[in-house]
Each structure stands twice: as structure tokens, then as C-alpha cells.
Amino acid sequence: MPTAEFRFYEELNDFLPEFRRKHSFRYGFADNATVKHAIEALGVPHTEVELILVNGVSVDFSHRIEDGDRVSAYPVFESLDVTPLLKLRPEPLRVMRFITDAHLGALAKRLRLLGFDTRHAAALDDAEIASISASERRVLLTRDRELLKRRQISHGCYIRQSAPKLQLAYVMQRLDLRRAARPFSRCVECNGILEESNLEAVADRLPGDVARRFRRFWTCAGCERVYWRGSHYQSLSMRVAKALEDQE
């Protein structure tokens, strides 16, 4: 069996067992294995890797490794200046859209609150999630590293955090989303677009004295839910402000 020397940098080490972290080690792989296969066999999802050097030269995922090669893998945010080197993904997605796995419902709502088009895959299996991510060009956000290893997935992000607030802060920072946010433009429940409406159109759906106390209303083009700036709006505004200022 051919072997190569592997070294993973920075947070890619989180995917490795303790004894392989932060130093070079030799690892055997099948004849003709691609560098993607070898890296994923070691437990690191390819979506987490930004740059791979083989014997000091940047390669893409389909590069076949050979006996005696030295393979270095760097994560998306390694501080190494990668600009003169080949990036693995040809270009970032121009419009950021997301699909969240079944564990990330609260994160999906927070992204929608900031206006990001986010499908939540509550009841889909892995193959369906991968296929939607690819066909709709949605960045997969997941706590399941096996899902990220699927070949179809080109844009994915492994979520380590368990608290939704920290998950959001991580995604906002990692994908540099702050300027793209359009708070309160999307329905947090169904991901539909919100459109400004008027009292006459929504009056029969308003509870209590809402019709008397508020002037502006929005309806969801998806589920027809009505939104207004009631008491809940204040706390959501704080949440939005916090999410947008946590950057830099």
C-alpha cells in the first residue's frame, strides 16, 4: 500500500484523532486514490479544506497522490496568504443561499430573520439534502460531517457550535455575510419573501387591538402570515443588531 506524509493545519485538526493532530504523519491509501479520498478517509470533510499542497504545489481535489508525497491541507481561514495559489472552489457563490440540516432549525430561523434564503431540511434524507444543495446552489450548513463528504456538495460548512447564537456568529463571520444581510425581509417560519401590505388587506387576520395600534403590516408571500412591529419586534431588532455587530 502506498503511503504519503500528511499534515493538517489549524482547525482541520479538530476532525482528526488526538494522535494525528498538529504534526506530520504517514498514512497508507489505495492505489490511485485522489487527494479528496485520502483526506476524507482521515475524517476531514473536503468542504472544510481551502488549499491542498502536494510537495509544495497547490492541487485540486481530483489530484492523485503517489507513494512518498507530502500533503499539506489548510482550512478556509488559515492565515497563510493563498492568493497566488490555486483555490479549490472556482469562485464563491454570488448569492448566498442555504440549506440547514435537521439539527439546525433555530439557525435557519435566525438566518431568515437576517434575510438569507434558507431552506430547512427537517424531514429530508441525506441524499435529498445533497441534491438540493447542488441543484439550488445552496451552501449546506450541517452538524453531520458524513453529509459534507458527499461528492455532490461543493459548498458546505461544518457547524461545531451547539448554541444557535454562536452558530449564527460563526456562519456570519466565516462566510462574510454582514453586508449581504436584509433584516426583516423574509418570513422566519417558511422562508417566504415579505411584502408590505395595508390594514384593509390584513384586518380580518389581526388579533385583539393590533389593527388600532399599528399602521404598517407585511405579509408573507409563502404562508400568508401577517407581520407587524409589535413588542416582539424590539427584541428581534436587538438580536439583529447583535448579529451584525459581532463581526470584525
Ligand SMILES: [Zn+2]
Ligand atoms: Zn411564511
